[in-house]
Amino acid sequence: MKYSNSLKTGLAAVMALSLAACGSSGSGDNGGSSSGTDTAAAIKLGASGPITGDAAVYGLAVQHAAEIAIEEVNALGGTQIELKFEDDQADGEKAVSAYNALMDWGMQISLATVTSGSGQAVAPNYEQDNIFGLTPSGSSTAIIYKDTVNNKDPYGVLFQMCFTDPNQGTASADYLAAHTDLGSKIGIIYRSDDNYSTGIYQTFKAEADKKGLTIVDTETFINSDTDYSVQVKKLADAGADIVFLPIYYQPASQILVEADKQGYTPNFFGCDGMDGILTLDNFDIKLAEGLYMLTPFSADAEDEKTVNFVKKYTEKYGEVPNQFAADAYDCVYAIKQAIDHAGITADMATDDITAAMVKEFTSMTFDGITGSSMTWSASGEVSKAPKAVIIENGVYVGVE
Amino acid sequence: MFSPKRRGRTVSLLIVILAYVILQAMIMSGNLSRLLISLLVPVCAYIVAALGLNLNVGFSGELNLGQAGFMSIGAFTSVILAGILNANGITGIPVLILCILAGAAMAAAVGWLISVPVLKLQGDYLAIVTLAFGQIIMSLINNLYCGIDSKGLHFAFVTNTIELAEGGKMLISGPMGATGVSTVSTFTAGFILVVLTLLIVYNLIDSRSGRAITAARDNRIAAESIGISISRTKTLAFVISSCLGGAAGALYALNYSSFVATKFDFNSSILLLVYVVLGGLGNMSGTIISTAVLVVLPEMLRFLQNYRMLIYAVVLIVIMLVSNNEFLKTKAEQLKKKLSANRKKGAAENV
The missing domain is CATH 3.40.50.2300 (Response regulator)
Structure with missing residues (x-):
């Protein structure tokens, strides 16, 4: 009993320390973001996915590809985007935490979640806070529809870059x-x-x-x-x-x-x-x-965009990008296209940004590396042509 | 209230009330981030489940590896009941109260059914059976489909054959889990549930049955020889433990708009056990603190990015080692003796 009291004190101290750590890390992040963006304020793009745990391959692929795309976009000089990627371990509960961490940071537009299970857990939050989300790889209908039996009643603010299941x-x-x-x-x-x-x-x-x-x-x-x-x-x-x-x-x-x-x-x-x-x-x-x-993506395609992306990704991370990476890369460019066309700036209110993004996505056509002439329905589903690939000599090769 | 017998209860309740007051004040003044606010209800739910498990593992001395299974039962029961209540136009706090009661009752009923064969077993065998139970519950719910429409509830198993009338709504869709839950759980409700749990647990411990449970744990033969029914006392602890697990599950479920059955898997059961072991077997205040720390810690480590879970594991190992270090224990004992000696001396001088 006596000993357990000292344990309590110790744990209380640990808890206090961890809370203190949280406070300092929060302020540290803010400092970092303001110094990272030079003149024009950057639009805050959030994303969550598994970067630890079983499904980490997907989350890391999305994170890496999104970082490459953002680097390219920011290097063009026009629209500046700042990415924050939070870990959700492909778990609904953690995804809600990750979402709230992103909201604390001030997320304006989102890549939603990498995996389907997390996506369906946070979808109502996106609707409630009215934040635009474009998921690269969350393929479940439950991410974009409230009624998953009849696939009706879409959330309206969530869009998909990949096919639905x-x-x-x-x-x-x-x-x-x-x-x-x-x-x-x-x-x-x-x-x-x-x-x-x-x-x-x-x-x-x-x-x-x-x-x-x-x-x-x-x-x-x-x-x-x-x-x-x-x-x-x-x-x-x-x-x-x-x-x-x-x-x-x-x-x-x-x-x-x-x-x-x-x-x-x-x-x-x-x-x-x-x-x-x-x-x-x-x-x-x-x-x-x-x-x-x-x-929809094969890394051996010979168009300029794919070759450039595969080259950069391979140089930086030492492996050939997979479809998740390609979807994420396309997501960033699709969002950039919408931002540019609608003239969205970082100082706009999120409600206005979301309204403008939804309007753009339901009316625009996008050419990316996972397909050309992509369009989106009002419910958030993408329309693009599927492709099949076969693995030959350790690489993907497109087949008819 | 501060007598040695009651001290554990007073300390536990004080910790909880103090934490509640401080956190509420921080929410009111806007000093708590959204991330932390969103963690309050799950922390409360895990505390309730861990307290229940501590009653079983720490106090009754039976290793239970299926507490997440009981949470799951409570969670999905409450989702179905909430669906029925919402369809009848009842919303808000009444839904929460009824759902927690229903979740607790259902988990207790299942816990009682399980306890009949289970508590004839001891030690490792009991652990294996509760482990299997958790897996069975997960598999069953993973294949369960449940929908509600104007004609009432519809159930299907393995394949979804439910055809709902116009305006109907799916409550549970197999591996997709519960969807479209209207969230009614609040931090205050979680706080009240934790306080109630503490009162239930301490009342049981201090009661005649509680002493019978301790006796049965410490020496089965001696306890039987003085007329204590071993199976009855163990059943009591097991059923109350599962009942609290169910209540925790209901609170958890109504905090998320969507969750899946695989959330309550073997890992979750083990995690609850970790909370209990770290907090100290039979030590309720310790369980509360360790649960809060271990649920919040990985979220606080978000700034470490990819190294987060690695560091979390390291921290966990360090805490376990430090809290079980003989040298530190002796030092703490010595310090305490010194302090109490000083106090006595001071008291003597005052006289």
Whole structure:
């Protein structure tokens, strides 16, 4: 009992210290921002995503690409943008904290969140505070719609740079229907406790049924699973020659390893969550050879913008940018285009900025590295053409 | 009130009330950032859940790795009830009160059901069963779909077969979790819940049943020999613990417009256990402080950017090592003895 009192005192001291640290860090940030922007006040662009934890690859890709884009934009001399990126560990609760930290900083425009789960948790906050958000990679319909059953009643201030999950499922089924040379007996492994994965699976199944595709077997797993031998074995037994994996790349990599172990060699087909598999530590990327994925971005494209971006990103971070990075890069340029056209300045009230941004986004056309002639609907969905890529010799190569 | 027997309760309540007054004053004067304000309710919820867990782990001596499961039950029960109440035009504080009661009752009921087979087990086995329980609850809710329309509630499992009438609303959508929750939790409500929790916990500890629980923990055979029903006392502690977990879950749920079942996973259970162990087994004031520090600390470390969670882990290890350091313990003891000796001497001189 006596000892526990001293513990209490110690903890109280730690708490006081951490609170004190918060105060000083807050003032430090303010000092930094005012000195960083020389003459014209910079527009404050916030963003949150996982830069620690399981999904850190996505958050870091977005953060890095956004930093590159902002550097380029600021170097042009016109509109100045200042970026603050907060960690949300792909968790709804942390995302709300990150959002509030950004609001404390004075965020005026936002890249919303990197992941879907975080996005749906903070979407109502964006509506409430009336802040414009353009998410690079939050693909769930729950980010832009309040009513996710009928996809109605949009928040109105949130826009997406990537496809929504249902669109990815539909587009994947359409692609497989048009390319029966990849395989005709479809096997599926998806993660049943994940919003992203089930979202794609459901629309894929609906579209596949409509197009008369044959799904020979469907297997599921949950987050904490680490062994996929049963699922792979069942697909092999069912004779699936094309396996659709609407999942993130970490479990996908283990499925590829397991298929290799069992000597099972179908074609594998994934969506944008597969992006990042080539940068996974301790994964033999030879196993990913011949993997198809649906993504609007391929780093081997030869247009000037893509070449420039890939070169800068590779020089700075030592790896080829993935689709998340490309989406983030496009987001910054799309926001810049809207800011320039609407004549938004940093001293405007956020309500005015948001109104102007929404007006621009619903009326403008944007050409980026993840597609050209992109347009947005009033509900926030993007319209652009999907592309498929295949991994050959460790790099993405575009396919028809 | 300050008698040695009651001192723990007084100290705990004073800490909580003082913290509340200071924080309220800071909110009123605009000195608290939005970030910290947004953390107040979750901190209260975690404190309530951790206090409940401390009753179970620290006081009753049973290792429970499923407290997040009970939070989950409370959270999703309250979302469904809030949906029903909102559909009937009831909003605001009554919703919060009813939801916390319902969440607590549901978690207690499930806790009681679980306790029947579970408390026949001891030690490691009990830990394993509660761990599994947490996972089962998470998986079940992850596959649960629930919607409400003019005809009432609709449920579906695994695949969403619910077709809602015009004006209907989905409350729980499987892995997408609870969506569109109308947030009614407030810091004041959280504060009141923490105070109530402390009163419940200390009243139990000081009661006849509380002493029976201690006796059953310290020496099972001796306790049985004097006629204490071991299973009854353990059930009591377990059910109250899960009940508090449910209340915490309800408070948490109504603070976020959207949350997923995987939030209440094994990691969350372990985190709650960390709060309890760091605060001291059976030490309620310690639990309150450690929970507040450990929930707020990672947010305070935001300026470290990518190194945030690394530093957080290091800080956690340092706190654990320092608080268990024998040398420091002895020093603290000596200091205390010296102080009390001085005080006695002073008192003697005054006489």
